[in-house]
Amino acid sequence: MHQQNDKFTVEYARKLDQEDPLASYRQEFYTRANQIYFDGNSLGLLSKRAEDTLLTMLHSWRDYGIDGWLEGEHPWFYLSENLGKQLAPLVGGSPEEVIITGSTTSNLHQLVASFFNPNTSKNKILADQLSFPSDIYALQSQLTLRGYDPATHLVKVVSRDGHTLEEVDIIAEMREDIALIILPSILYRSGQILDMKRLTEEAHKRNILIGFDLCHSVGSIPHELSEWGVDFAFWCNYKHLNGGPGSVGGLYVNKRHFGKAPGLAGWFSSRKDRQFDMEHQLTPASDAGAYQMGTPHVLSVAPLIGSLSMFHEIGIEQIRKKSLKLTGYMLELISHELKDEQFIIRNPLADEKRGGHIFLEHQEAARICKALKANNIIPDFRSPNGIRLAPVAIYNTFEEVWKVVQVLKTIMIEEQYKKFENKRGVIA
Template sequence: MTRDVTKKYALTLDKQDELHSYRKEFYIQPDHIYFDGNSLGLLSKRAETKAMELLDSWKSHAIDGWTSGDQPWFYLSERLGEMCAPLVGAKHEEVVITGSTTTNLHQLVATFYQPVKDRTKILADELNFPSDIYALKSQLLIHGFDPAEHLIQVKSADGHLLDEEAIITAMTEEVALIVLPSVLYRSGQILNVKRLTMAAHEKGILIGFDLCHSIGAIPHALTDWDVDFAFWCTYKHLNGGPGAVGGLYVNEKHFGMKPGLAGWFGSHKEKQFDMDHTMSPAPDAGAYQIGTPHVLSAAPLLGSLTIFQEIGIERIRKKSLQLTAYMMMLVEERLGEFGFQIANPYGDTQRGAHIFLQHREAASICKALKNMNVVPDFRAPSGIRLAPVALYNTFSEVWDCVDKLHTIMDKELYRKFTNTRDVIA
């Protein structure tokens, strides 16, 4: 990509963008630039339509909606799993849309963490999202282990990135299970899932991944990579809506393992309403469901996922890389004098779908951006995440954002705001 910093060049890139027409699919506030799609994706018209259709099915069918209508609720989790499977590189029976990120993690750890003799520890990292760490510590306590001793968290040399060699070195004979992010939520670093999975299996360790910041943004091949399990949310890049239902993957080689946390929606569909007090688990990933599907919270995905089916994740990834590369170039060329540090990886194979800027005045800069109708994401103590999403953001918006940052820094507009986070950052 040329290092042309003119607005004209941004407009040229927009004209060449083969995904530009999909921007019209989303509700975008006039005169606003939304770069927080890696926290909450925007509402699409298709998602809105499907949500209303599912609401109408309740109105029209009442309890018969479980088995009647265009999308019977009884099979909704499996149907959405089938739609989601190509995004994680899995067979449809290996994926189900259910629960939440943390609930699904608890389920999967309760299932696959089976400490024996000296192999009792769980391996994670110190940069993971806190909720994952809370869940892992909780599971260790349930088994009677002290998390301070039995949870290994691989250290980061710089507070932004993880060294995969250090992760592999930490895969000792004491480790019973590994849980890692596919993409680090702060710096956007992509971990080599295939490499880490191979290394874990060579040492006889099961391994799973948190895909919250990669699903819908980068391609996966979980089954080909032989990953044991994975889990994710659907409200970020998948645009499923606030609190949308999560998802999980279980490699088919593990089918038949009893779920660690049993619940009646994990039952075999044909036997669920036998009401037998001895559970007959589903023969596939459906066994790891716990409670009744949150139908209205899953409904928007019926619409949003059709966009991914049409475009394909490879084309989405291509544009995403172009957007973030363009933004990094503009930051370097136009903001170099103002003390910003690009803390995300530069390489296409290591960089997720957002950029991560470090600045000592990050919180106040984010407030100044929002005051200028740009929505960023602050991460304490000094991080700014900017996520230009391939489905609805433009190169012109990237240019405008950097231009506004230049104005904020040049005129010291950030000094009008306190350099502390709000209640929600």
């Protein structure tokens, strides 16, 4: 009994930190004194390496001018392809299957424009009712552009509990009229991981292409997109990969689709050796580079160079191992310390189903989030009553997890949240 109670002490948390093989990486990041940052699943913190590579790229502009496209430490002309090679291991793709380009939504538009090929019998897109809204907006737009009514041609899998999805329900909706499936790898609210391998196999049995939004999984969990046979994927790089606000996104296209012309072409869709021929007939790149459109945002992608170097040193398996320990520890503390405070844990509890953040529901969630911020803890509110807490493996500590739960307990016992309006801010 004594040993069990030890788990809920700060000394136990500190012991976990002493045993943490990733502890030294915290020093790589800019953290504020007396602040606990648990919002890395919305925007990761700045690392010193990311700052250095941003400055290096800025100085290449200063030192080379237009010659920076082919000179300097990181020539701009090949930057998207080179970073794609570096990121490929994190998604389980080969180097030529990954490109750093665009944003989550622009990449989704590109991929749907390229791979949604409706005919009289297969002309619907399958998504789900829990997807991040931007994905749904993009799918509605693409259907409208093709002359279809999204009300009838965008099919959304219904959640049984309003928080998670059952794979059997998704598979049941893979009907003969579905031409394309777009799903999240991890649900942005509940943190549920979908079985991408199983869903891909089932989609392909029915001659349906399938793609995944990896925004909440890239840099957080391992993937094997090529091994699983996933057709394509897209993501942002500013969450767990710490690429900075508005950082350039990424996409993956399975090599079996190479040679397919991009649905939305631009001059960076070109084969590199033909791009400056300036012909009005596009010669697409023979790999994922074909799905680029415009000139890369060099300064916005630069921080990712430094950030990715840490992921290569550590390895995604190690990151996932610590992430699970952090969220597992937090769930234990919440169940023990907050059992009387009417919080509902909406995460799947099984390790293989839980992503990198904790999702709590409480009827006073907006006020509680404001009280947490007043206590120098940065959470993430999700309307109408959700609190997301993301202890990030590469820079958060077990002691921080312990402190957050203790502060949350104090906020509830002392009713500190009542000082605030139960309404979200402009940005939540």
